[in-house]
Amino acid sequence: MGGDSAPHVEVLGAVQAAKEYQVGIILVGAEPRIREELKKHDVEGLPIEIVQASEVITMEEDVSTALRKKKDSSFRVAAKLVRDGKASGVVSAGNTGACMAVTKMVLGTLSRVDRPALVAVIPTSKGRPAILLDVGANVDCKPTHLLQFAIMGEIFSRSILGINRPKVGLLSIGEEESKGNELTKEVFPMLKASPVNFVGNIEGRDVFRGDVDVIVCDGFVGNVALKLGEGVTEMFTTLLKKDLSKHLSSKIGALLSRQAFDSFKAKVDYSETGGAPLLGVRGVVIICHGSSTAKAIKNAIRVARECSFCQMNERIEEGVKALQFLQRPASENILIN
Amino acid sequence: MGGDSAPHVEVLGAVQAAKEYQVGIILVGAEPRIREELKKHDVEGLPIEIVQASEVITMEEDVSTALRKKKDSSFRVAAKLVRDGKASGVVSAGNTGACMAVTKMVLGTLSRVDRPALVAVIPTSKGRPAILLDVGANVDCKPTHLLQFAIMGEIFSRSILGINRPKVGLLSIGEEESKGNELTKEVFPMLKASPVNFVGNIEGRDVFRGDVDVIVCDGFVGNVALKLGEGVTEMFTTLLKKDLSKHLSSKIGALLSRQAFDSFKAKVDYSETGGAPLLGVRGVVIICHGSSTAKAIKNAIRVARECSFCQMNERIEEGVKALQFLQRPASENILIN
Numbered sequence: 001m002g003g004d005s006a007p008h009v010e011v012l013g014a015v016q017a018a019k020e021y022q023v024g025i026i027l028v029g030a031e032p033r034i035r036e037e038l039k040k041h042d043v044e045g046l047p048i049e050i051v052q053a054s055e056v057i058t059m060e061e062d063v064s065t066a067l068r069k070k071k072d073s074s075f076r077v078a079a080k081l082v083r084d085g086k087a088s089g090v091v092s093a094g095n096t097g098a099c100m101a102v103t104k105m106v107l108g109t110l111s112r113v114d115r116p117a118l119v120a121v122i123p124t125s126k127g128r129p130a131i132l133l134d135v136g137a138n139v140d141c142k143p144t145h146l147l148q149f150a151i152m153g154e155i156f157s158r159s160i161l162g163i164n165r166p167k168v169g170l171l172s173i174g175e176e177e178s179k180g181n182e183l184t185k186e187v188f189p190m191l192k193a194s195p196v197n198f199v200g201n202i203e204g205r206d207v208f209r210g211d212v213d214v215i216v217c218d219g220f221v222g223n224v225a226l227k228l229g230e231g232v233t234e235m236f237t238t239l240l241k242k243d244l245s246k247h248l249s250s251k252i253g254a255l256l257s258r259q260a261f262d263s264f265k266a267k268v269d270y271s272e273t274g275g276a277p278l279l280g281v282r283g284v285v286i287i288c289h290g291s292s293t294a295k296a297i298k299n300a301i302r303v304a305r306e307c308s309f310c311q312m313n314e315r316i317e318e319g320v321k322a323l324q325f326l327q328r329p330a331s332e333n334i335l336i337n
Numbered sequence: 338m339g340g341d342s343a344p345h346v347e348v349l350g351a352v353q354a355a356k357e358y359q360v361g362i363i364l365v366g367a368e369p370r371i372r373e374e375l376k377k378h379d380v381e382g383l384p385i386e387i388v389q390a391s392e393v394i395t396m397e398e399d400v401s402t403a404l405r406k407k408k409d410s411s412f413r414v415a416a417k418l419v420r421d422g423k424a425s426g427v428v429s430a431g432n433t434g435a436c437m438a439v440t441k442m443v444l445g446t447l448s449r450v451d452r453p454a455l456v457a458v459i460p461t462s463k464g465r466p467a468i469l470l471d472v473g474a475n476v477d478c479k480p481t482h483l484l485q486f487a488i489m490g491e492i493f494s495r496s497i498l499g500i501n502r503p504k505v506g507l508l509s510i511g512e513e514e515s516k517g518n519e520l521t522k523e524v525f526p527m528l529k530a531s532p533v534n535f536v537g538n539i540e541g542r543d544v545f546r547g548d549v550d551v552i553v554c555d556g557f558v559g560n561v562a563l564k565l566g567e568g569v570t571e572m573f574t575t576l577l578k579k580d581l582s583k584h585l586s587s588k589i590g591a592l593l594s595r596q597a598f599d600s601f602k603a604k605v606d607y608s609e610t611g612g613a614p615l616l617g618v619r620g621v622v623i624i625c626h627g628s629s630t631a632k633a634i635k636n637a638i639r640v641a642r643e644c645s646f647c648q649m650n651e652r653i654e655e656g657v658k659a660l661q662f663l664q665r666p667a668s669e670n671i672l673i674n
Contacts, residue, residue, distance in 0.1 A: 125572045136510060139518035173473060173560040174434075181476035181557040204564030208572040217561075220518040223510040224558055225565050227541030232569040235462045235545040240577070 001029035002094020011037035013297025053077035082283035088308035089284025116280035126210030136223035166213035169202035274300035338366035339431020348374035350634025390414035419620035425645035426621025453617035463547030473560035503550035506539035611637035
């Protein structure tokens with residue numbers, strides 16, 4: 001119920017997913033509104049049910065207020081269905097911060113996972129998608145958090161995106177091990193010693209090149225990077241459209257450039273990849289853009305289904321467990337007298 | 338001598354600058370090579386001289402080696418000319434890290450400036466340029482460093498870009514004061530209390546919108562952001578060119594789209610703005626891309642000239658001095674028993 005066009009696009013996307021992927025759907029929210037939306041579609045025989053939730057967390061809502069006051073929000077009710085084993089995962093286009101906070105409270109993290117990570121699936125010049133994590137679940141990370149992000153991202157890339165032996169890079173400001181801030185310099189040798197296919201530091205300009213499949217960074221840097229990428233694309237589109245229409249003669253030009261733009265947009269379209277999975281939590285949680293289309297919702301449901309089917313969380317727990325034999329950096333040691 | 342096409346583009350850019358801006362030029366480096374380049378141009382009557390330097394710091398060179406071993410590198414000799422009052426500023430397309438390190442050693446910082454900041458002048462959707470600082474001079478910054486960056490950036494924006502009462506924003510991951518990492522949350526109230534026109538946090542997607550003139554962040558985040566912006570532009574160009582040539586019929590299409598691209602590229606072209614000024618150091622230092630064109634060198638010389646003419650450094654010292662009455666954050670207090 002929390003998306004910008006809820007529950008219209010959510011219901012449409014869910015109906016399409018139920019048809020295409022043979023996945024059971026529970027729509028959680030204001031039952032009358034959802035029932036009304038469902039009437040617009042042919043849902044005969046589809047495994048779709050409704051669970052009532054009386055409240056909605058808005059986009060502007062403060063996370064702590066949402067946590068404290070809205071006990072019957074649609075996201076919270078949905079997360080409880082996952083906790084209680086009635087659903088494998090939850091997909092939402094609601095307030096990202098609130099979704100993450102409710103998830104942590106209701107579902108909690110997987111065994112040995114210190115912090116969940118929000119994953120952005122991003123387009124690259126080479127055509128195949130890369131992932132960037134964390135893009136906003138955690139700021140001020142410690143080296144071991146980034147190490148766990150690498151493990152979780154590697155497993156997601158392998159099991160969901162089907163990339164064999166994904167290359168893992170650390171987002172920094174120079175290729176050499178000695179380049180970076182305190183955090184990246186500490187995590188670099190840990191990544192080298194870890195079982196992932198670590199290819200070293202990568203710079204901002206390499207993020208969209210497609211040479212690296214899993215790009216690890218702290219949530220502050222990842223969030224700035226992701227939104228900056230969106231911003232540049234927006235600027236680029238605005239400026240170039242102006243220039244194209246100046247140079248291409250009127251209507252033919254507009255038509256031709258629209259085709260090219262549409263085809264281009266499909267490639268860099270975030271809705272193609274669904275939403276942002278929150279890795280490291282119990283159950284499957286996919287958080288979509290507030291302005292998601294039905295197609296994005298449908299794709300997010302597909303990704304959620306795949307995460308569940310391939311037992312991604314069990315793999316993550318195993319992967320993180322294997323890390324415990326690696327040395328923690330000195331800065332994280334706890335002194336016990 | 339340190340640029341990718343040195344000294345060819347440097348000499349050409351300098352000759353053009355000497356003609357256009359009535360600025361005196363000292364070319365520093367291998368005298369025979371420079372003299373040979375100068376012969377290609379009509380320099381009759383132009384105020385251009387040569388100072389010999391026997392060494393060159395390469396792009397791959399480790400900064401500490403460059404500092405220790407190459408005492409007669411062209412950048413170092415040039416910086417000494419500034420230190421000794423024989424030049425007002427130095428422009429280089431050499432190794433950025435080495436240029437910054439040599440500058441700190443030979444020239445030092447301005448009075449009360451804790452850390453210099455490297456400034457990127459960036460294009461925006463609105464047409465007028467914004468600046469982002471720091472883009473790589475300092476990682477792991479403290480709040481007072483960011484506060485000083487804001488002051489220095491505001492003065493640069495006003496005096497060099499001619500922006501009246503520039504809007505200063507803090508790069509973070511949400512608009513509210515409570516959003517961000519430890520660093521941004523600590524510096525936010527300091528910026529509010531400072532004399533700059535602080536408009537609050539801005540997100541990655543706002544960087545290129547042109548609503549904010551001076552964007553402040555630590556050098557790690559700024560460097561990732563700047564290079565990521567370049568990377569997205571590269572990906573965008575690659576993908577869109579492919580699509581355009583698919584949709585626009587052969588030659589006419591290619592011609593039309595080339596015109597549009599050229600006109601677009603001129604707008605987002607970093608060479609239009611010259612290079613990256615290193616603010617907060619004694620003298621004027623402008624560091625250009627290694628792959629700078631002669632035009633970029635020429636523009637960098639223009640910016641250096643303006644920085645000197647408008648007495649930017651004196652203004653920065655005054656601006657930073659005025660800050661000393663602001664409270665330092667608790668985290669930076671030094672306990673004295």
